[in-house]
Amino acid sequence: MGSDQANQTPYYITTPIYYVNDRPHIGHCYSTLIADVAARAQRLVGRDVFFLTGTDEHAEKVSKTAAEHDKTPMEWATINADRFKAAFEFMNFSNDDFVRTTEERHKAKAVEYITQLKDEGIVTLGDYEGWYDPSQEEYLTEMVAKENDFKSPVTGKPLEKRVEQNWFFDLPRYEPWLKERIDSGELRILPEARKNEVLGRLKQGLRAVPVSRKIKEGDADWGIKMPGDDSHRIYVWIEALCNYLTTVDNAERGQYWEGEVVHLMAKDILWFHAIVWPAMLHALGKKPPETVYAHAYWIAEGKKMSKSLGNFIEIDLLQAYAEKYSLDAMRWFLTTQGPLGANDADFAHARFVEVYNADLANSVGNSMSRVGNMINKYFDGTIPATCNGEFGFPNGSSLQTALTALDNAGKTVDDPSRTYHFPEFTQKAVSDAVDALGKMDLESMLDSGRSIVRHVDDFISYCAPFTLAKQLDTLGDGKHALESILYSCCEALRIASLLLSPAMPEKMAELWGNWNCDHLNNPEDPNSGFKAPLSELAAWGGGYSIKPDQEILKGEALFMRADVKEQPPETGRNS
């Protein structure tokens, strides 16, 4: 998609719904952050976006844990769902809804879907044979059973081969359809390595998927009954997948499913999303998703996170980082350094500080600060005139003047023939960012914003406005040249800030506040939405550009340089 015409298709992005018995940690926050950045970027581009996250609550263990805490399953689920809501609010996620699978709106629709599949003979009764762990009352996969020498991984007691009747979804009949769909790219599986993985596994053939579990004696009344069969419940996995559709399967939100649908998740649950779910949708006569994106994992200081090591990066540590370096800096680190590709990424403190200093303090923050400072110093906070951003011969009189000033000061210019074309440069950055967004390459998208910052820094070193500023009395058109140069820096950084805003909404809104940029519906609220699509906001000399009388306040530094030697922030948790 080029940059000339914005994509008007509605955009629907989802995260997995999270298991309520978990405590919110970096994994949950990362998946949801990626979705948030993509959603914010798509809104910035001007699309109608719906961003969904939520909690998966009907697992058997939830009712058990609830009992251990003297709570009803619902009370327990609510306590934990609220933890996720609080964590996500802290992360400043812009989700449009938060679905809980215990909500009636979800349950009713899920029953409807399963009923339809049953009526059409796609879900039928059959025998399920598997390795059962009596001590844990759960079935293990063939692989897990084998790895543990067919003994319980928890108690070490032998597993039992058990057969029970279940309802099955006839997945094999969709094998050709799935293969064609994935091969053709209509169903896009990202990153590429994951697509190969899925196709490889598809070659080994498909089996029917159990969609129910038999209700055992003593089970709490928890979960959704299998329609037409009170002795079974809908298997939580199947029911959970349905959330993506149940939430928007109505008159008000139906357009989102018809638009572009993107499911985002960690790699462990790719199969369900890339194979089982699209096949179910196809069986239901619904359009499958356009994109299924499976990212890898975070590890902590070079080690896998595990319960036994107790090194999970939980929400409290993220809060400590946000407290010390700002929330947006933490969002930036996770987004740009995270495992968006096929490989795991390391959350290491030293790395965090490095990236913070290099990307934010030294680059974005410093550049915005130096430009704002010069405008205050030389023009008392407002630029008297705009500039078309063109600095090249033979029309580069402003640049020529600056070089003359350098010459006067006895400074040598290594290459006096350089030219700068800011409108072209910034437009290229914007269109690159939009293209990267289309590929879910958020790192590249954000780097397009940083490329403008680098360009401005380079420009400043080259034409040295601070040297020019000292010769305003002696150079006839010195003032005009200085105005043009600083205006262009300022306007370019404004455009850069738009591209950086999906990852750092608060900090960029802070800049717009300081510089009196009129991008947001409510300047006080970073989440209030943009007044216009990116193509208009980012237009050089357009309706949202820096105006001659616009006040450019210095403001506080957005990102102060951090000391590399400082210890990681404390969580306040006793560990």
Added chain:
RNA sequence: GGCGAGGUAGCUCAGUCGGUCAGAGCGAUGGAUUCAUAACCCAUAGGUCGAGAGUUCAAGUCUCUCUCUCGCCA
């Protein structure tokens, strides 16, 4: 065990159809500069492109063998 991905500068990684492909960013070092947050700008990495063999006028880039790491297996 089956299928798959990968081993390229200290770190994270780019390298399309084999021939400026030996690169980028970060870190480190040196220089220049002072508007700025000891920031910015410029220069510097001589790395056997995991090991060995083969194909070719020419191979990180193709073939084979070995080795190591990793992922997926409902």
